[in-house]
Amino acid sequence: MLKGKTIYVRPLEVTDAEENLGLQSENRDFFEQFSMIRADDYYTVEGQRKRITEYQERLEKDEEYHFGIFTASDDRLIGTVSLFQIIRGALQTAFIGYFLDKAHNGKGIMTEAVRLVVDYAFHELKLHRIEAGVMPRNLGSMRVLEKAGFHKEGIARKNVKINGVWEDHQVLAILNPDDEQ
Structure with a gap:
């Protein structure tokens, strides 16, 4: 568990499936503005259980890390933050992605969560670079990343298909300060 001031993050567990389904369902219209088309079972408890089980398997293989963001005051799941497409070897890199309950936007919560996960990625996983699109x-998402120390690097044209449309993405990245010698 990674503890912040107002939240903590920990790997998602199968027991989080119902709460994650609630989070995803309540924010569906908001999240889908920025995400790819979801499979039919995404908005079912069984689909969430299956997905979280797959996340746990990928964590064990050091391929992906999917964290829930929980309020410190009442342990409610209010978002997720993930490290994915981890490449080891000479690159030591990963992508970061996240979602936060719309009701909690603009309060610094996601910046806090991203900082916690970036710190974990650099100091525990020994990654060199984390990238976001x-x-x-x-x-709002760009502000989160910039406040967490990410820097703009350029535009990836027609990079990700969102709701059936190839969308440009601003590329931002952060480097492990321990590697900058």
């Missing part, structure tokens, strides 16, 4: 119109 954000649709240029998603200004």
Whole structure:
């Protein structure tokens, strides 16, 4: 568990499936503005259990890390933050992605969660670089990353298919400060 001031993050567990389904369902319209088309079973408890089980298997293989974001005050799941497409060897890199309950946007919670996971990625996983892609119109997400220390690197044109449309993404990245010598 990674503890912050107002939240903590920990790997998602199968017992989180119902709460994660609630989070995803309540925020479906909001999240789908920025995400790829979901499989039919995504919005079912069984689909969430299956997905979390797959996440746990990938964590064991050091391929992906999917964390739930929980409120410190009442242990409610309010979002997720993930490290994925981890490449070891000479690159030591990963992508980061996240979702936060719309009701909690603009409060610094996601910045806190991203900082916790980046710190974990650099100091525990020994990654060198973490990259994110954000649709240029998603200004809130760009602010999160910049406040967490990420820097803009350029635009990846027509990079990710979101709701059936190839979307440009602003590429942002952060480097492990321990590697900058």
